[in-house]
Amino acid sequence: MPKLNIKDLEEIRKKVRKAALLREGISNAKITVHMGTCGIAAGARPIMNALIKIVEESGRDDVIVTTSGCAGLCSREPMATVELKGETPVKYGDLTEDKIKKIFSEHVLKGKIVEEYALVIGSEREP
């Protein structure tokens, strides 16, 4: 391994920055894929894998992909919730790989809610 100069060090930092941010839980956007038994049966796993790939390709290091249990609306699985920092969460249903791609590029990157796929805007929980 050759010795590093300052530029090399910055390169390494950039490369591992995402993992560091993830561990700190610092993010501007959080996408939760609902992975209850029903979700998995309906194909949530490929959606999840596709999503991880999309996020990685986009180079955004402030987006967190996480999972949760069944959202309760099993008929509309696979589902995902997109939560931008400081905004109300939006639930999307009946996802496919293409849909999640569009949701990512429109909603997460540009901030525009993709209304045609959206199920609910806002959380069912008490704020």
Added chain:
Amino acid sequence: MGNKKVGSVLVVGAGIAGIQSSLDLANSGFKVYLLEQTPAIGGVMAQLDKTFPTNDCAMCIVSPKLVDCGRHPNIEIITNAELGKVVGEAGNFKVVVKKKPRYVDEDKCTGCAACTQNCPVSIALYPVEKIYIKLKDEDLRRVKPILEKYRDQKGNLLPILQQINKEFRYLPEDILRYVSDELNVHLADIYNIVTFYNAFNLEPRGKHIVTVCIGTACHVQGAPGLIEALEDELGIKVGETSKDMSFTLETARCFGCCGLAPVITVNEDVHGKLKRADIPRIVKHYKSMEEKQDA
């Protein structure tokens, strides 16, 4: 001859014999010149630990005499000097003394020893006596690499002793003598280091080393009770090894696992949050392990 003492006496060599002669002579009224070749009086006895045949402490015998000699008004000590020529006859000798230079102003030096401590070159006043220990081939094979690894390093004695202690699980005497020979370090200096630190052992230890943490957290959470229980269970006291060489009981100051207090370790295994009543179970576990291995 009458009782009137005249003249003076020259005593050559300030070992224990010379010192005693000087004191006797001076006390009976003679002026004594005490001549010594090395820079200090005391000779060989001052370097000994015990004296034959009574095993008396050598320093305890010689040191009061050194002090008496130094402050006796009738004794003049001439160190770092040699006898040159002696002419004349009994009652009237003339002596030439060759005094070697000290290169320090003797009037001003208070003997504070600051210069010797800071001198980068060390000269052994009494060179280390080589004993040429012959080690068993197997031991030699284990010691050699350790010595070679650290031989040229500054301050290498501590790491060497640590490695040997790790390798043999204690510090065997003949190996320490060998190290002393190889590194040209006095055995006494090695002994000084070895007894200063808690991590070294001069006795062989058992197969299972049971260590009870007696850090503060473990103390308030009941470590003393664990020690009692272990002593009962193993039939040995702290610091001892069982006759069959299977257990050694020791204590240590804090493993840094205070969250698990009270803690004991058996070799590498840590057992935490113990109660006195847990001890028989743990000891039994290791005893049965032993039996299984034997079988």
Added chain:
Amino acid sequence: MAYRTHLMVCTGTACVSCGAFNIKKLLEEEIKKQKLDKEILVVGTGCQGFCAQGPIVVVQPDDIFYQLLSPEDIPFLVEEHFLKGRPVKKMMYTPPGEKIQIPTVSEIGFFSKQRLIALRNKGLIDAEKIDDYIGRDGYNALIKVLTSMSSEDIIKEIKNSGLRGRGGGGFPTGLKWDICKNSKGEPKYIICNADEGDPGAYMDRSIVESDPHAVIEGMLIGAKAIGAQQGFVYIRTEYPLAIHRLEVAIEQAQEYGLLGKDILGKGFDFDLEIKQGAGAFVCGEETSLIHSIEGISPEPSQRPPFPAESGLWGKPTNINNVETWANVPRIILRGADWFAGIGTEKSKGTKVFSLVGKINNTGLVEVPMGITLKEIIYDIGGGVPGGKKFKGVQIGGPSGGVVPASLIDLPVDYEKLTEVGSMMGSGGMVVVDEDTCMVDLARYFLEFTSDESCGKCASCREGSSAMLEILTRITEGKGKEGDIEFLEELGYAIKDASQCGLGQTLPNPVLSTIDNFRDEYEAHIKNKKCPAHVCKALISFHIDPDKCTGCTVCAIKCPADAISGNRKEPHIIDQDKCIKCGICYTVCKFDSVKVE
């Protein structure tokens, strides 16, 4: 490959002794089995501080805290949480006395009240991966000092920050560096003191285990400021895991050229070497530590000359403690003003304490200076377990003193602790409750110091044994009128006449317990009673015949065969045979064994 979830498995010494390495292995296997190994990464971190609850796993980014895990839990946990996305409640933390679990780290009082500087990377990085450290702004401060700061700038920054030595003395770090820099003599050395000998304190071990590169970076900055090219880390041999992680860290830094010649191409040379101690408490004293590295008998020597003028091999040497070094990179990066904004007037920044003893949440906590003892013990520590009465807290190890319960609102900083007869020391906080005998505690510390006294000064060598003898006599019920006064007189004499810190502070535990708990001493001496029921010679065990159901458990467990009685009839203890081990007291389910 990007992972969606990172599992931060605590692999500090305490968790490892509870089987953390096994948990980590099982997690990895189980995740592979469920084909999640491309999504979930298992990371072994350094100590996360909450040692009482180990083994610990924190799930990031969700911040979910799992504790007290056993190998049997793992398959269920992986399936439920990581495959199905349902966090498992029963493995979460429940505060003592409550019933509802707290899922996330940030909501647990133990963590949320802390403020992390020296421990900022705990639980967030794999200590054996330099890249992880770099990702968390690691070696940024080094870049800053190498590109835009002169050594005067660095020293000025450290001086302005108000950073003081975290090893116990509290000497201003910037000033120390300045003296060493201006001392004549080449080469200069810097040393990191990781010989954490205080029983009951383990923050240095934890920092080295969880974030070794922070120490290395701090030392690099110090070396640049002082003009040193060689550094040593003197570390206790009792800390094998910390030594291993430090070795790995040094190797990686050397590979990246962050140690060695021409660091980052900026023409600065510095290298680091590990020296292992061999278990002598006095080696934490700086002159003694230096002698130990030199390989000669490690007795302290007279100061002045201070090591900054004449230290290792007679050269100017700067020694700082692990925690001090770990603070340095953050100060350089975030500026002196930021650091000086935390803490009290004379004590800046944070301090790591190891909170142990009779407390619910044992572990390592980093808090801003000036926080009150009450906040530490109740809000973070969760109070004293078992509904017992809080009696005091022993701060600063064998050199410190006991702060009694009446001073619980005391803000913790260097000056305030010294005022009440204790000291910051390295930061060991041992909480004691009504079941701890203060005379016995003082005797315990004296036993330690008299054992560890190097023997150079008569006052320390003989004085400590004399004090120990008196204290032992008192705990054996043979105390005499005048013992207390004599202990005090002896204590002050030892303080005045000893050369190094060990001797000067060893009477503290005795003097402070006499000051605050004189009634306990008097109870031992005059009434021949131990109020805390600890000192064996002064207590006896009895069975209350009204409560005893004759279950025979005590008689079976008694190692001395001192308990007799028929089944279903009240038992009795033969006082001549009783060895006062207390087993009957602990095993009785009906509360019938009484101590007097």
